Structure formats: C-alpha cells, structure tokens
Amino acid sequence: MGYADYLNGFEKLVTGYVPERSSWGPPEHALYGPPDPYRVPTEEANDLCFKAIKFQFDRHFHNNRMYHDFCLESNVCPEDITSFQDLCKVPLIPNEFFKDCPSGKDFALWLANVYTGELPQIQIKGANPTTDEVIKAFNDAGMAVFFSSGTGGRHTFMPRDMRSFQMNEYAMAKGVVAMFYPHWNQNMHGYLLLPNPFKTNLFAGRLGTIFVDIMKEVEMAIDREIDTELIKLSMSDGKGLKGRMVNYISKKRHQKIINDIISWIEKNQREGNEMAFVGAPFLLYATIKKLKKEGRSFDIGERGAVLTGGGWKIQEHQRIPESEFRNDVESVLGIRPEHCLDLYGMVEGNVWLTQCPEGHYLHIPNCYVHPMVLDDSYQSLGYGKVGRFAFLDGSMYSYPGFIITNDRVSMLERCPVCGRPGPVLEPGVTRVPGKESRGCAEEVRKMISVDMKR
Template sequence: QAVYSSGTSGRFSFLPKDQTTLNRSQYLIVKLTVGEFWRGWYDPEGYTYLLGPNPAKTNLWVGKVVYPLPRVFRDTRYAIDSEITTQMVRLSQGDAHGVGEKAMMAVMPIISASRRIVPNIINWLAEREKKKDKIFLCEAPFILQRVITELKEQGGSFDFGESGAIVTGGGWKNNEAEKLPHDEFRKNVEETLGIPGHMCVDLYTMCESNWHAIQCPEGHYFHLPQSVVYPMVLDENLKPLPYGEAGRFAFVDPLANSYPGAIITGDIVKLHDHCPVCGRPGPVLEPDVHRATGEEMRGCAEEVRQLMDSDGSEMIHDMVCAPDRSRMPLMLMKKKAEG
C-alpha cells in the first residue's frame, strides 16, 4: 500500500510500502518502545491514547507508523477517529480545487476538532487516574501541550508518576508558535501530569524510513538502531562529514523491501558514534534536529494540527465522502446552523 506525508506546499510524498516493509517497520517500533527502553514498565493491561489519527482509517504515515500499538495494550483511544484522505489533508492546508471544495473550506473554521479532542483526553486521563491504570500517550506533542495548557487554566493536574509513559513524534517543525524546548516540555509534563522526565521521550522517524530513533530516558539523544540503518551526515557537496559536525542527514535503510532505501533528507543533524550520557552502543543524533535552509517544512504532527485547527476531520469527511454530492449545500447550511 502507498503511505504518504505532506509538507507546507501541499505536495504529497508517496512511498510504496509492501507488507514485508510495513511488518519490519511496525515490529521495530514496538521492540524499541515497549521492548527495549521500557522493558520493565510495559503492562499489556495498560491503556493508550494515540494523539493522532486512527491508523486503521488512514494511510498517513503518522498513523500507519503506530499501527501495532493498539495490539499490545488493553484499550486504545484516538485523537482523530475518522477516515482521513489525501483530499481532506489538502483542504486542511488551504488548497481547494473547484467551487465544491471552496464551499467546503468556507465552513471549515466553524467547528474545530481540537475543541472536542482536548476535553476528551482530559476526561480519559481523569478516569485512568481514578482507576490507577498504567497509561501510554503517543504521537503529536502539540496536542499534549494543549491538554497541559487547558489543565493549567482549569487549575487541574494529575499524578500518574511512573505509571505513565509518553513517546512524542512528528516534532514541532511547522508549529513554531507552540514549540517548546525539550526540557521545558518535559517539565510541563511532570508538573501537570506527574509523569517524570525520563518517562517522556521523543521519536525521530519519517515517511521515507522504516527504522525509528527513540530518545534514551537518561540523556534524550536519539538512538539509531545500528543493526537496521546505516546513518551518515553530508556537507553541502554531499560528502560525508566526521562525527560531531552538523550537516544534512542521510541513511541507507535495508528494511525497505519495495523501494530503494538510500535517502538524503532535508534535516540538519549532528551524529555521534555513541551516546555521551547513557552509554548504550550505537550511533546517536543530538536532540536538536531542524530543516535545512530552503527545504520545505515537513512534519507528521503538523498534518494532525492542520486537520484539528482547520476543522473537525469528521465534518470534512462527511462532505468529501458524501454519497450524494448534490446534497452538499444543504450539509453546509446544516453545519453552519449547528455552529
């Protein structure tokens, strides 16, 4: 199947990932999260909230990448639990084609999905804390930050302690207004949710890769799985740079079975041959990863933010996928009246 992501231009990047490629990638993300760094924490009776789309209802890589996680926990909830198509993503970015799509965009700001998502997550957290459940929060960091902001405004907080674990992913690349330094974000998490900083880590991955680099709890360096990826950093002439120098990140991905796995990214990174903090073997990236000058801004979490802020994905889905397109004007009027 073709998985995809998009950037600020609205252009999609499609990757033909066959089942072998997907299986390898999805196995690895489970192994890295619950099998390696938090081996002693994992509990199959735990509850998880994916701060992104339902992976069964989209081919967005931000969804597909976490497809197996619902299978390893007792219960899973989703921030966006409705079908997401490429047309919906394009509309959320303001790219409308034709009168019909422009009519859809005219009412998209009326209902914001974030108005429902944040309260839903807070209610879920309250229920889980009351029952003393283990919880796992995964994906878009800005959604979690909005939950924290809302809790602070309400004067509320939780105290999950080490019963909670968080893996954010997708970054803040396009969302500078809400971006926080890693240390400040983890501090907010600990103060508001009671989850300690070493239980809150970030994940570095991309649509073009099938491996995932997760931060170590001790130093929050991104650990590259040395048995499944060959990383390198390139200068402006695409020549390899030594460890410790900043340059364009590139890699060879042997997990790719259905497309060439040699990729030069638009990210600027610093690569080290080992982690200077935790001592685990294998290469690591420094936590600060940013886009090269002139490169299109891309980010999995940004796609989720646009779907949330432009409008509820359920409303866009109703209009885009309406079986009777002639009824669309009536649907728009109804949505506006309900707003």
C-alpha cells in the same frame, strides 16, 4: 523482571509482524534478531548492518530499473560494495524524488515503477482515477501504500509491501519498548494522539497500528476517514471555500479532543490504570495548557509514559522546547521526564530513532541502518558536524531505502550520557533552510487546526 522476560512479553503480542525464523534473510536477522536494537555491540551491529544493506542493494540493483540506471550513472554496482567501509558508495535518492509523482493512471504506473520486485495483480477502476482510488486499489491487492505531506501540500508517496510495513511497525515498537524498559507492559491503556490507523493511509496515522496490539483499550484522537484530499485542504491554511470550511470544522473539533483527553485521564486515574500517550506532542501540550489554566494536575507517576513524535511545532512559527514540554508533563501529569521520550522517523524508511531516558539523545538502530550526515556537496561529514541526515535502510524491500532527507542534524559516535553503544543524533532535529516544514505532528496539527492562541 529481567529484559529477556520483558521482551518475551512483547514478542508474544507481535507474532503477526514477524515472519517464520526459517525464512529470515540478512534484513530479518538485522531487524528482528537483536534483543535490543540500541545495545548491539558495534562490531556485531556493523556486521549485521552491512549484510542487510548489501543484500538490499543487490536486490534493488537487479530488480528495480530506475535504481539500476541511477547506479550505473553513478558508476556503482554491487561488486563495488564489499565491506562496511564501501557503504558510503551506495547511491542515495533525495527524498524529494518521492514527491515528484504524476496523477491519474500515471500515478499508478509511477508507484509500480518505483517498487522493487513482483507486484500483485492490481485493478484500477475509472478512466481518470484519483490518488486515493489508486492507493486503495494497491492496498486492496495487499500492498501498503502510504503518504505523508509537507506544508506546501505536496504529498510523499511510498509503495511498501506488507512485509516492509510490518518490519517498520515492529522496528518502531521494539525500539520504544526497549527504551522504556522496564516500564512498558501490555496492560497499559493507550491514547493515540493520532488519527485512527484503520481509517487512513496517512503514514502518521497508520503508524499507530502496532500500538493497538501492544496496549489495552486504545483510544484515538481523530476517529474519521482521512484521505489525501482532506490533508491537502488542511495544509492549505484555509485557502478557498473548502479549505476554510475544513479549518472551521477542525477548530471546533480541537476543543472536543482536548476535553476527551482530560476525561480519559480522569477515568484511568480513578481506575488506577497505567497510561501511555503516543503521538503528536502539541495535543498533549494543549491538554496540559488547559489543565494549567484550570489549576488542575494529576499524579500519574510511575503508571504513565509519553511517547511523542513528528515534530514540535505548536503554532505556525513556534516550536515547543522539548525540555519545557517534559517539565510541564511532570508538573501537570506527574509523569517523570525519563518516561517522556521522543521518536524520530519518516515515511521514506523503516528507520526509527528513539530517545534514551537518561539523556534524551536519539539512538540509531545501527544493526540495520547506516546513518550519515552530509555537507552541502552531499559528502559525508562524519561525527560531530551539523549537516543533512541521510541513511541506508537495510530492511526496506519495497524500494531502495537509501535516502537523503531534508532534516538538519548533528550525529555523535556515542551517546554522551548513557552507556549504549552506537551513534546518536543530538535532540532538536530541524529542517534544512528553505525546505518546507513537515512531520507527522505537523500534519495532525494542521488537520485539527490548532492555534493555541485562539
């Protein structure tokens, strides 16, 4: 099958995520336009990216008071951004900013003041609303407010509108489908190694929404309501009575999930179905470990795909080496390493980097994202140096998506293995020393309290 037909199959399933073409502006052209976000010729990518970021920068400058003042303090205004080379002048917001939010009614005002543009009417009940009540009120009004959490228990809150969230979902899925070409098809049976996307506002969970649309009969590892309080308890390492109870229940649940995954594989193997595992790698790792212990293996072969994301921690101080994980997936499940890819993204942006099957380098969709690596003085380092990852997200309508992360990366101008144009990150993204560990997988891991030694 040619790529155009392959993509057409995908596009038919995600029409609900794509606005009418006649309404597209520069951000939509950059995100929805290219057939493969990782194969856009550099010059064309730079042009699309510049127009999208310039559009968003103007918008946030004029419609977001917080960012407007921040830009004036930094002596930058829209007139200063006239070419692709000027993008490095765009003032960047440290991701820590989105953790520093108040509680109660002030939390609602915080979300509203961070947001760029016209909010819908939002009614919040109660004299002292909880964080979850505020989020619910926003989302009931048509917003898409999600949170993520670090090991320190401090949540990150991002006030997206549905348009930005749908762009996020589409960008992630399209990047994955493009990288898996020609392997993905809509008849794949999916297993989400994540919470049920319809029962949580946890970003790691909500990400799975689009996978329900592009795969068949999707199962979920965690099928229960998950709110900020439960996450806080899960991340508290069992401190306090409630925390200990949550950890105890989670530990019990863990074994059941592993058994469910094995039963699911057996069933689909019997029926000859194609299978896709999507989500936190440690759950699949635990499944493989159990199968290995029992001396069992499967030969899923060409019918299988693994998409991981969110970090590689399996215990408090142990990470899974990615290559070892892929070898295990091949030897126990029979899924080839080139069908086992990792995804890198974060709650703060619509930025999704997918590994290429050839070299497992993380490819940057530079048609709508301008990536940077910063030194300790927050100056751009250029290619080939290790530093802090930062990006300008040209697709983000809801808040200024010009973010400095706490992730330590090395960026190359081109992938040294595959022929795709555009920059890549070397595999093995880590945290900047001193910054708390986090990631979708870490949240899920804590939630089901997996200590593989037990």
